[in-house]
Amino acid sequence: MSQSFNRIVWSALTSRQQGFARSNSLAVRFDPQISPFAASKNNSQDALQALADLIGPGDDYVYLLQKEAISLPSNLEAEFSALGVLMTEQTASTPKPDGPDIRPLVTSDIPEMVALAELTKPGPFKHRTPELGAFWGIKIDDRLAAMAGTRLNLDGFTEVSGICTHPDFQGRGLATSLSRHVASEIRARGDTPFLHAFADNHGAIALYRKLGFEIWSEVNVAKVRHRP
Incomplete structure (x- = not known):
């Protein structure tokens, strides 16, 4: 590894x-x-x-x-x-059965995905970024409230990426639910989930640790x- x-x-x-x-x-x-x-x-x-x-x-x-x-x-x-x-999943975090409705995002969702990424800055995101892997979202009142998906993909490992929530819907645990869902999808196909965060983003690192991820190394x- x-x-x-x-x-x-x-x-x-x-x-x-x-x-x-x-x-x-x-x-x-x-x-x-x-x-x-x-x-x-x-x-x-x-x-x-x-x-x-x-x-x-x-x-x-x-x-x-x-x-x-x-x-x-x-x-x-x-x-x-x-x-x-760079953080790797050490303990699986199972999605909660009473969580929000998480649905696959499709081509028609891309403009709203790009707009959400430009607003929240989860990392580089372009119109064709979803070609790298599946993305899922939570919609509230026909608006894309939050999303997450996969990006880097190598033998045995897949990255959880693009995790972001619209400011209007923060504080509801949507990013947590999506992170659990994406990680479970990665595990289901036999890969180990990993993700990245800035070293000074202590809030994100604390959240990912609660989800079973631990720091492998600084990058x-x-x-x-x-x-x-």
Whole structure:
């Protein structure tokens, strides 16, 4: 597990999600219309330059997410960097039978999903992000009140991601219910659920611990583009 998680984007794009990859021999990135995440195979100068070759000029950018320290070649710069945590499920949390009505989200829901993600900022989310995996939502008065789904997918592990609740519906436990549901769906197909959070988001980390997740490691995240 540790080797796959060290560079988790690389692991996903060279295994189950390679169909979404734009790649060369030493670096990979998701199709930018789907997700901005990318990775180099290692921190060698050849691999870092291969990563730079996958990033277009101008407004193009990628997010790096890895346990190892982030190194960049001279022609790239980090617009943003932070410390995060990768958490894996250690104890299964069973969905409650009297919980809210959770339904699969479909193509017609995507505009509302994007709007909710833009409002609540659960992480990078684009119109084609739902192609990476299933998403579920809770609707109240015909409005998308909360959603969660799956994103990174590698051999034996699937990420719980996109967890967010509209401000009008917070405080009802919707994110908790959705997180339990998504994790149970992942377990049902034989994978172990994992997720990410920023290291300073203590409220989210406390919630995930209540749901049976524990920190595997701190991880580094950066938004990277070419220098002007």
